[in-house]
Amino acid sequence: MLHDITRERSALIFIEFQQEWISDEGILQQKVIKDREPFRAAVANGARIIESARANGWTVVHAGLDLSADPDYLIFNGGQNVLGLRQAIPRAGAWQDKGAGRVAPFAPLKGEFVVTGRSGASVLKNSTLDPFLRNRRIDSLFFMGFVTHVCVESSLREAHDMGYNGYLVEDACAAFERAQHEHVRKHVVHHFGAETNTAELTAFMEG
Template sequence: MSFSLDPSKTAFVFIEFQNEFTTEGGKLHDAVKPSLEAFNTMINAPMLLEKARASGCTVVHCPIEFEEGHEEIGDTEFGILKDVKDGEAFTAGTWNADFCDSMKPEGREFIVKGKTGLCGFHSTNLDFILRGNNVKHVVLCGFLANCCVESTMRTAYENRYTVYTVKDACGATSIEEQESCFENNFAMFSIRTNTEEVMSSLKGSKKAVGQFRKKASKAFGTELETMSTISFNVDGNDTTEVQYA
């Protein structure tokens, strides 16, 4: 499917790219590993993160975490949150709840606060972040496709955002579950897409120039103000000459 995303109105929301899911040693890693390998999730998601940064999109990281004892969950007797509590998963302040190395927030990227349930909006500041940054289009990636991603997608749709769900940048506890939710549910609430389509839909923006300038300054070991021109991709052109005084 062909579409175009305006970086100034687009947010990428990366849901629960934490060691508990993404990394060997995480309590839930073995459960999602088959889907991560089948869809190349941990290759695609970091590529999308870098593309979002370079294009000047709003970048939002949406972790889940609980205080020791998981009192936030209460005494629920069934469901996935009971499993999380019983397994003491995503305990705040532990390696398990940390962002994985390839998906760590940078600079002024947003980190959602207060997520102790399934939906990225419920009990958090996510909607405040999106509206405060004039976001109209929300691109969702992460875990679990048929749980937190789906719950966040449904609320985003009801909140009148245009929602994009990236199949090969998500994970689930089985390949079949991931295939099923995208095939049967997601078209009702989102535009189903993949990494390649999203990458090709994004063009640069003026905001990207500033981000590139900071990164390039570090790479070259000098402030770009001392350089006359530098060429890079922006606004869909192969090369653009940017002049610095």
Template sequence: MAADHLTTRDVPLDPAAAAILFIDVQNFSVRREGGEFKDVSDADIAGKYGYYFKRVHEVAIPNMQRLLEGFRKAGIEVLHTTIESLTRDGRDRSLDYKITGFNVPKGSWDGKVIDELEPLDDEIVFPKSSSSVFVSTHIDYILRNLGVKQLVLCGLLTDQCVESAIRDACDLNYLVTLVPDACGTYSQERHDFSLNAIKGYCRQVSTDALLKEIGQ
């Protein structure tokens, strides 16, 4: 792929130069008993977070499961990242995470990818302590070593960690594909605003269309 001469982002995936990254699909933020929600009342779960849990469990995760299966079958590199400190007390976290109160201790259940998307033994998982995986991990180094030029992104939250990764990946010269129906955030409005804000940074392709594109 002569990436330096491209004039469009609408480039079909080249399996030999592509990878998919699942962002923050972990017990901490997906499970009712996860660290992000364990102290939230049932009333708030049903009200304030009702849309989020419905979106994540009925739309985003099923589509991510399909993507995971399809990309594995196609032999395309599969990567994962989760919010997880490199220490138990989180002293290595970003200042923003410290102020927010986010700490997913090293090796904790909260930091594990959910069972529905469990990584294979040879799939790379990047623990991160910042919004963008490109800031607090060596993912750029790894992607270049793998020969990746096209990066597919999906996961949580659309308008936070996913959007941050998109912007950084573009600045680092990756062609980015976002799968909107395999992402989620706290409201449809936030999701839609994010998709509109980043449309100039990536192509946006549905799960069905992307699987068809890779022959799955």
């Protein structure tokens, strides 16, 4: 239930609604996605939410990833002597130029916050997001985007540990496979926050 939520103290966090995931030509879309229909549904639901947020004056945050200014992936040592995403991203050649691009309705509008400085799976890691939220006295975060079991889950966990109330908008997220998405819903979310969906969230914003 969302009865304790207020517009002034909430933010809608759109994680990586970018070409890498959304476009059929995206490197990550081609390489790792096995169940594409949930991705299409998540994009459609994200569009519904961002349109409602804009119409009703809610805070919109674009928490993407863009490594175009670091074509050699120096931040990750070029993928050498590192593990996890720090190795996988340089090997895939992801998050450069076109892949980091945004399309309507997820292209930032004037007055919407664009996160910069991020260096980890969590959109809060070393980024400008935390000071933005604290300066606005925002304490409730609604997470959407890609992928559920990596960056979305990491963000939900870190938000919890930093003192925020985090919500997974479950039908506006997707994973490589449905099973990964459902695992997060069943076994992870209740430890670090709560769950909502597009219908509930938009009805609340528009109510």
